Each structure stands twice: as structure tokens, then as C-alpha cells.
Amino acid sequence: MLPERNTPKAKRTRQAVLNAALALFQERGFEATTMRDIADRASLAVGATYYHFRTKDEIVLALYGATLDAAEAWVRELTRSTPDFAVRLRGAIDQALAQLAPCRPFLGHLAGHVFIPGSPLSPFSSESAAMRERAMAIMGSVVEGSTLKVAGEFRPHLQRLLWLYQMGITSYWISDRSPQQRNTQRLLSLTVALVTKLFAVTRVPILRQANGLILSALELGTGRLEQAA
Amino acid sequence: MLPERNTPKAKRTRQAVLNAALALFQERGFEATTMRDIADRASLAVGATYYHFRTKDEIVLALYGATLDAAEAWVRELTRSTPDFAVRLRGAIDQALAQLAPCRPFLGHLAGHVFIPGSPLSPFSSESAAMRERAMAIMGSVVEGSTLKVAGEFRPHLQRLLWLYQMGITSYWISDRSPQQRNTQRLLSLTVALVTKLFAVTRVPILRQANGLILSALELGTGRLEQAA
DNA sequence: TTTGTGTCTTGAACGTGTTCAAATATAGTG
DNA sequence: CACTATATTTGAACACGTTCAAGACACAAA
Numbered sequence: 424m425l426p427e428r429n430t431p432k433a434k435r436t437r438q439a440v441l442n443a444a445l446a447l448f449q450e451r452g453f454e455a456t457t458m459r460d461i462a463d464r465a466s467l468a469v470g471a472t473y474y475h476f477r478t479k480d481e482i483v484l485a486l487y488g489a490t491l492d493a494a495e496a497w498v499r500e501l502t503r504s505t506p507d508f509a510v511r512l513r514g515a516i517d518q519a520l521a522q523l524a525p526c527r528p529f530l531g532h533l534a535g536h537v538f539i540p541g542s543p544l545s546p547f548s549s550e551s552a553a554m555r556e557r558a559m560a561i562m563g564s565v566v567e568g569s570t571l572k573v574a575g576e577f578r579p580h581l582q583r584l585l586w587l588y589q590m591g592i593t594s595y596w597i598s599d600r601s602p603q604q605r606n607t608q609r610l611l612s613l614t615v616a617l618v619t620k621l622f623a624v625t626r627v628p629i630l631r632q633a634n635g636l637i638l639s640a641l642e643l644g645t646g647r648l649e650q651a652a
Numbered sequence: 653m654l655p656e657r658n659t660p661k662a663k664r665t666r667q668a669v670l671n672a673a674l675a676l677f678q679e680r681g682f683e684a685t686t687m688r689d690i691a692d693r694a695s696l697a698v699g700a701t702y703y704h705f706r707t708k709d710e711i712v713l714a715l716y717g718a719t720l721d722a723a724e725a726w727v728r729e730l731t732r733s734t735p736d737f738a739v740r741l742r743g744a745i746d747q748a749l750a751q752l753a754p755c756r757p758f759l760g761h762l763a764g765h766v767f768i769p770g771s772p773l774s775p776f777s778s779e780s781a782a783m784r785e786r787a788m789a790i791m792g793s794v795v796e797g798s799t800l801k802v803a804g805e806f807r808p809h810l811q812r813l814l815w816l817y818q819m820g821i822t823s824y825w826i827s828d829r830s831p832q833q834r835n836t837q838r839l840l841s842l843t844v845a846l847v848t849k850l851f852a853v854t855r856v857p858i859l860r861q862a863n864g865l866i867l868s869a870l871e872l873g874t875g876r877l878e879q880a881a
Numbered sequence: 882t883t884t885g886t887g888t889c890t891t892g893a894a895c896g897t898g899t900t901c902a903a904a905t906a907t908a909g910t911g
Numbered sequence: 912c913a914c915t916a917t918a919t920t921t922g923a924a925c926a927c928g929t930t931c932a933a934g935a936c937a938c939a940a941a
Contacts (some may be wrong), residue, residue: 430888432937457927468891470931475889479928595873598699606872613869620862633849640842644833659918661907697921699901708898774932827898 426624428475437475439465441489444482445525453483453529483529484554490522491557498561508571513615515565520596520607531597559586574625574634580641588618666765668694668705671712674754682712683757713783718788719751729792735802742844744794745818749825749836759826767838778841788815803854803863809870817847 428434443464447456458479462472474480495619497518501511562585566578573581592614596607625634657663672693678818689709691701705711721870725746730740752759791814802810825836855865 428888432889436889458929469929470892471890473929477929481755610869610872613865613872615870617862617865620865624859634844636842636846636849639917640839640846643839643842657918659907661919665919686896698899699922700920704901706899 436467436471437485440467440475440482441485445486447493447527448486448529449482454546459630465627466551480651483526486526487523488528488554490519491554491561493562494519494621495557498564500570502564502568506570508566508569509615509619511565511610512585512618513611515561516611516615519538519589520593520604523593524554527597543613555586559583560587562586569618571622572626574623574631575624576638577622580645583645584641590616659669662704663698665694666714669696669704670711670714674715677712677715677758678754682760704860715755716752716759717783717874719755719782720747720790722751723748726787727793731793732796735797735799737795737798738844738848739797740794741812741814742840744790745821745840745844749822749833752822756826770793773833785817787818788812788835791815791818800848800851801855802851805867806851806854807861809867810873812820812874813870 428437440461444456444461447460447464450456458469458472461482463467471497476485476520494515498515501514501518505511551652559582563582566581567583572583577584592607592611596604599607601607624630657666666859669690673685673690676689679685685702685810687698690711691698694701705714723744727744730743730747744860791811794814795810800810806813821836821840824839825833828836830836853859854866
């Protein structure tokens with residue numbers, strides 16, 4: 424029952440560790456930063472750090488999770504300002520990336536764990552599950568009340584699909600070495616348009632016959648996600 | 653300049669290590685098997701093991717690579733026996749999974765690293781570049797001389813796309829907990845049909861306008877894969 | 882003030898993957 | 912066979928993530 428202590432002192436110390444870790448990760452990367460380094464910079468002993476965070480990875484996860492708060496607020500604004508689906512989708516992802524920018528250099532080490540469901544490797548699957556839920560809920564708000572055109576039977580899968588799409592973009596962005604990550608921007612422009620069109624196409628009568636196939640596949644895939652342990 | 657020694661003795665020792673590792677991974681999993689265990693079982697000192705494999709991960713990679721030999725032979729047979737694209741694709745993937753079956757329990761470890769950019773275990777990394785090439789070449793043979801219908805401009809991307817598809821299926825299979833991995837079989841049936849139809853649809857005139865968009869996105873994506881270091 | 886009960890902190894110690902200088906085996910050459 | 916160079920092996924040592932028993936601290940009740 425270690426995590427999420429709520430005494431004021433614990434909160435302060437948690438924050439101190441996060442600050443130290445973020446600074447060090449940015450300075451020298453994830454691998455090159457040892458738990459002893461983090462503890463030192465936070466003026467603590469190693470053991471104390473482990474009192475507040477179960478593992479080194481959990482620190483990264485906490486840093487990542489902090490950005491979700493901002494993302495949720497931002498999307499509330501965004502959905503109020505426009506119903507245009509493409510604009511909303513692009514805006515949500517842009518904002519998420521901007522938020523994550525300081526973490527970009529070391530985020531690669533977490534990316535895999537975050538979105539590989541049921542990976543026996545990841546000891547935080549329950550923690551990352553909570554974040555998945557939050558991130559998917561954000562995509563839910565993007566869709567809700569938007570101009571999106573899509574065959575009705577896809578609605579229940581939309582937030583999962585869009586979340587997957589965002590994950591893909593994010594993982595591209597993480598290893599995008601072009602200046603200012605321009606390639607990610609270009610890929611975003613292309614694929615946001617593509618995704619929008621693709622959804623629209625699901626309503627074309629002649630193509631509609633394939634929807635059943637797609638849905639079955641989606642449901643199978645979803646089943647796996649649910650059982651993630 | 654450590655790897656790939658070609659003296660007969662080195663080859664024998666490499667094989668002994670692989671045998672020991674495979675047995676231990678199957679008995680108790682990847683994490684629970686220490687390098688000392690592997691060395692012991694292979695009647696070697698730890699250092700000797702590291703003389704033949706740079707890291708523990710490289711052992712997994714070698715075990716995985718061993719299956720490619722069989723896959724290549726099998727696909728040569730398969731393409732001779734039928735030109736039907738769907739049958740070939742399904743056959744190639746089925747065979748690959750059957751081949752990997754003994755490794756399934758601990759391949760999850762590999763799967764976790766699949767999407768971590770820069771991880772030596774990632775299929776995008778330079779370490780596994782050779783294997784990637786071979787696996788993609790196999791998909792090339794599946795397409796070549798097959799009944800596949802697809803818009804010509806996609807041809808250059810086919811083997812990469814199909815390889816990605818296979819990766820997706822494999823990663824699903826790895827964490828598929830249904831008995832006999834039935835869900836994977838069902839997903840395969842659905843998606844092989846889907847993929848075939850999807851390719852065919854790229855030739856429909858009305859939809860053809862989106863092909864440019866898709867191709868641009870593909871090329872951007874490809875760029876990243878090339879530069880993976 | 883003293884005692885008691887939780888909340889934090891400490892740092893030595895453990896297990897793991899990995900490295901390395903030194904020792905040994907092997908093979909090629911005179 | 913002896914000599915040399917290269918290929919292989921050894922096991923102690925290292926660094927890092929992690930654990931844990933013991934202690935320090937805060938603060939309420941007596």
C-alpha cells in the first residue's frame with residue numbers, strides 16, 4: 424500500500440523527487456541517471472525515494488501522468504471552441520505533444536510499457552491502465568458532439584481507435600529526429616485528414632459490407648485489451 | 653567485433669548456450685533465468701557466455717532468428733504450391749507462429765521492447781536490421797507472382813506493410829491467453845480477408861484520390877524506419 | 882514531560898546483467 | 912616438437928535497481 428500518500432510532507436517529498444528526476448533525465452537521459460543520483464539531488468537517501476515510488480519506472484510514469492491533467496483541461500476548452508472533428512483531433516494531439524516535449528528525450532524508455540497491454544514485463548500494468556483510461560476518455564470528448572461522420576456501429580470503438588492512433592503518432596514523434604519534429608507535423612496533417620476520410624467512408628453503402636469484418640476484428644482485439652493484467 | 657565467430661568450436665559453444673537458454677527460458681521464464689544459470693547449464697563461466705553473446709537480449713534475438721531459416725524454406729514451398737494471395741499470406745504467418753510456439757511464453761519480454769525506439773530488441777533497431785530484411789523479404793515472396801490485386805503505386809510498400817501486419821498479429825498472439833490461441837486464429841481469418849479486400853479497394857476509381865495521401869504518409873513513416881539507430 | 886503510534890528516513894546489503902585483465906587452450910608455422 | 916599468435920575461458924569485480932531492518936521524527940494522549 425505504498426503509493427499515493429496524502430500527508431502534506433509526503434506530497435512535498437514526492438514533488439521534490441519528481442523535480443530532481445525530471446532535471447536529471449533531461450540533463451543526461453534516463454539510463455544515465457541512477458536512483459542514487461535522483462536521491463542525492465532530492466537530498467534524500469535511496470531508500471526514501473523508494474518509499475515514495477516503487478520503481479524507477481514509476482517515476483517516469485508519474486512525470487507522464489502529470490501531463491494528463493493539463494490535457495484534460497485543454498480538451499475541455501477545445502471542444503467548447505469548435506465542433507469540427509479534424510480540428511479537435513489535431514488540437515488534442517498537438518497539445519499532448521507540446522506538453523510532453525520536455526520528456527521527449529527519455530520517454531522512449533517508457534513508451535513500450537505504456538501501451539503494450541498485458542505485457543508480463545510491466546509491473547505497473549494497473550497504473551498504466553488507469554492512464555490509458557484517462558487518455559481514452561479524452562478522445563471520447565473529442566468525438567462527442569463533433570462533426571465526425573462515421574457508421575454508427577463504430578461509435579463504441581472510436582475512443583479506443585483514436586487513442587491507438589495517438590499512440591502511434593506519439594511513438595513516431597518520440598523518435599522523430601527532423602528539426603522541430605517537422606515530420607511529425609506533416610504526418611499529422613496527412614493522417615488526420617486520412618482518418619477523417621476513412622471514417623466517412625465506412626458509411627458508403629458498397630463498402631459497408633466490410634464493416635462487419637472490421638468490427639469483429641476490433642472486438643477480438645478489444646478482448647485482449649480488457650484482459651490486460 | 654564480437655559476434656558471429658565462425659570457427660567450429662565457437663559455433664558449437666554458441667549452440668550449447670542457445671540450447672541451455674531455450675530450455676531455461678521455457679522452464680522458468682526469461683526474467684527468472686540468470687546469465688549464471690545459462691552459463692552453468694552450458695558448462696561455461698559467465699564470461700564465456702558473454703564472449704559469444706554480447707547481452708542476454710542478444711540470446712533471445714538469436715533464438716528468434718533461428719526460426720527465420722525454417723520460414724524461408726517453408727515459403728519457397730508455399731509459393732510454389734499456390735498463387736492465391738490470401739492463402740499464401742495466411743500460410744506464411746501460420747507457419748511463423750507455429751515455429752515460434754516454443755518461445756511464446758518468454759517472447760513477451762521481446763514484445764515489450766518492440767515499440768521502444770532504440771532498444772536493441774526492437775525490430776526497428778540496427779541490431780535486428782538483418783532479421784527485419786529477411787522477414788520482409790519473405791513477405792516479398794508471398795506477394796510476388798500472387799493473385800493479389802492492388803493499386804500499382806503501393807507495390808513498393810507492400811512487403812513493409814505486410815511485415816508490419818505480421819508484427820501486429822504476432823504481438824497479439826504473444827499475449828493471447830485463449831486456449832490454443834484460438835483468438836489469434838480467428839483474428840487471422842478476419843484480417844487476412846480484410847487486408848486482401850483493402851488492397852483491392854485501392855483500385856476503385858472514386859477512392860483512388862486518397863491514395864496520394866496514404867502514400868505520402870507511408871513514405872514519411874518509412875523515413876523513420878530507415879533512420880532507426 | 883513522558884509515552885506511544887504511526888510516518889518517514891537511513892544506508893548497508895542483495896541479486897542481477899555486464900566487464901575485464903589475466904590464464905588457458907588451440908591452431909598454425911618453423 | 913617448440914614457439915607464437917590467436918581464440919576461448921575464467922571468476923572476481925563493478926554498477927545499478929531494489930529491499931529491509933533499524934532508527935529518527937512528529938504529534939497526540941496521559
